[in-house]
Amino acid sequence: xxxxxxxxxxxxxxxxxxxxxxxxxxxxxxxxxxxxxxxxxxxxxxxxxxxxxxxxxxxxxxxxxxxxxxxxxxxxxxxxxxxxxxxxxxxxxxxxxxxxxxxxxxxxxxxxxxxxxxxxxxxxxxxxxxxxxxxxxxxxxxxxxxxxxxxxxxxxxxxxxxxxxxxxxxxxxx
Numbered sequence: 001x002x003x004x005x006x007x008x009x010x011x012x013x014x015x016x017x018x019x020x021x022x023x024x025x026x027x028x029x030x031x032x033x034x035x036x037x038x039x040x041x042x043x044x045x046x047x048x049x050x051x052x053x054x055x056x057x058x059x060x061x062x063x064x065x066x067x068x069x070x071x072x073x074x075x076x077x078x079x080x081x082x083x084x085x086x087x088x089x090x091x092x093x094x095x096x097x098x099x100x101x102x103x104x105x106x107x108x109x110x111x112x113x114x115x116x117x118x119x120x121x122x123x124x125x126x127x128x129x130x131x132x133x134x135x136x137x138x139x140x141x142x143x144x145x146x147x148x149x150x151x152x153x154x155x156x157x158x159x160x161x162x163x164x165x166x167x168x169x170x171x172x173x174x
Contacts, residue, residue: 004155005099006031007091011084012118013040021102028100041084043121047077062127065135078129081122085129088122089144092151097158119156123149 006029009016014034017025026033048054057071068075078085099114130145 002094002096003029004091004094004097005029007087007094008097008119009034011041011087011091011122012115013038015040016115016118017099018115020104024102025100028102039083041081041088041118041122041125042077043118044074044077044125045121047080048073058124058128061131062124063131065131067135068132074128075132078125078132081125085122085125085145088126088152089148092148092155094155097155099159116156119152123152126152 009026009029009031014022014036023033044054044058045051054073054077057074060066061071061074126145126149130142130149133139133142133145
């Protein structure tokens with residue numbers, strides 16, 4: 001009931017968890033399968049006509065107050081992602097973040113990691129949405145988005161990830 005990972009999964013959809021461990025991860029969380037094609041977060045690189053330009057525009061938008069006419073493609077992307085971004089903001093009100101480590105073999109070190117790139121993209125989206133909201137005079141909405149960024153970072157940091165490069169594993173005897 002207090003696990004922010006569950007609404008986070010619902011915001012990002014099934015692709016957040018690699019297919020090889022998806023069923024087991026959802027089972028351990030007590031979730032049914034996530035439907036394909038829901039109203040999930042769509043990364044900017046997948047939505048933009050020119051991903052590099054869109055990413056540059058987003059970085060500019062994060063650094064200043066802006067309006068939809070300044071970066072229309074970015075504004076459209078934020079509008080298309082409004083529902084999952086709002087779900088992430090709501091998820092950050094929960095105190096815990098737990099995703100089980102599921103391995104495709106019997107080794108603990110073979111655990112497959114979730115797609116945290118989506119989280120980083122969503123955080124940048126929340127920052128851009130905050131500066132857009134600020135430009136519209138929606139100070140409460142901007143504040144909520146920025147607090148969600150901080151809280152999401154705190155929540156995801158609760159995950160205990162051990163990432164060791166293969167050459168280090170060999171060096172220490174794994």
